[in-house]
């Protein structure tokens with residue numbers, strides 16, 4: 001995973017066909033996805049349930065790019081090893097998920113997996129300032145996590161502040177929630193380089209007709225790159 005700040009599109013498989021993850025993952029990668037974003041929800045930290053480590057492990061052989069695992073779970077520490085063993089390339093935990101975030105980030109890095117820190121829309125940029133030397137990515141949520149298809153909350157000022165705090169550290173800024181060709185230029189101009197999109201990537205396509213995935217990915221990438 002060499003570091004660069006070019007725009008990367010990470011489709012969220014939360015919007016895929018849940019009976020066909022292997023083919024969906026291969027389809028989005030063939031259609032230009034840079035990373036594959038896996039949304040893990042526990043019905044406690046967020047009001048929805050999705051995947052555990054065995055499902056993530058089953059996705060692994062299908063992912064040829066980067067398996068980017070977003071943990072929306074609390075507590076998070078007891079599950080880090082299992083998600084690392086499942087083959088995650090990057091594990092992101094929420095700063096709101098527990099009282100000892102340094103321990104969480106150290107635990108992720110101790111497994112050899114890259115570490116991300118996520119902030120809910122209501123959490124200020126300053127919450128990540130003491131953590132920037134412990135992470136490979138900051139995820140600025142642009143919706144309250146829990147569901148795909150919600151509308152974008154404007155976090156551009158927060159993204160710009162975090163981009164300035166990062167300076168020349170090799171730390172990505174990811175955004176997640178409500179990303180479309182309309183909102184992508186706003187977050188890219190503010191400093192985000194990894195754009196998660198669920199509904200805006202999967203809409204109009206299927207494993208049988210995957211070309212719309214490619215057009216949707218290209219439209220988001222082009223809009224962000226022009227910003």
Ligand code: DX5
Pocket residue numbers: 012014015037039070143144145146147148149150176177178179196197198199200
């Ligand atoms: C939100 C999830 C997102 C979500 C994005 O809780 O973390 O990854 O799937 O979905 P869209 O792009 O549809 O807003």
Ligand code: ZN
Pocket residue numbers: 012037038039070176196
């Ligand atoms: Zn996510």
